[in-house]
Amino acid sequence: xxxLVESGGGLVQPGGxxxxxxxxxxxxxxxxxxSWYRQAPGKQRELVAAITTxxxxxxxxxxxxxxxxxxxxxxxxxxxxMSSLKPEDxxxxxxxxxxxxxxxxxxxxxxxxxx
Numbered sequence: 001x002x003x004l005v006e007s008g009g010g011l012v013q014p015g016g017x018x019x020x021x022x023x024x025x026x027x028x029x030x031x032x033x034x035s036w037y038r039q040a041p042g043k044q045r046e047l048v049a050a051i052t053t054x055x056x057x058x059x060x061x062x063x064x065x066x067x068x069x070x071x072x073x074x075x076x077x078x079x080x081x082m083s084s085l086k087p088e089d090x091x092x093x094x095x096x097x098x099x100x101x102x103x104x105x106x107x108x109x110x111x112x113x114x115x
Contacts, residue, residue, distance in 0.1 A: 002026045002104040004095045009109030020080040022095035030099040034078045038091035085113045
């Protein structure tokens with residue numbers, strides 16, 4: 001089992017920045033990739049960014065150049081640095097961890113971009 005706890009969400013003005021954090025615990029040795037997803041009201045959950053254990057990353061086209069995913073293996077943490085935030089980035093952001101057996105989800109953290 002893997003447990004994930006997100007933090008760092010909040011209210012920010014357009015153009016502002018936020019950093020989300022995800023703390024992983026449990027059977028972390030089995031994780032091969034970690035990701036951030038988001039879900040806006042009335043929309044499907046979508047992939048925002050992902051990072052493998054080797055450090056390879058990929059991003060949704062909508063966030064390329066604005067968001068950066070990173071991980072600290074020593075601390076079992078994954079981060080999402082978000083800059084130049086737009087109102088359309090408003091959503092609940094979820095941390096995801098994938099193993100060969102299943103995917104795990106955190107409880108989510110709300111990000112609201114509004115003036």
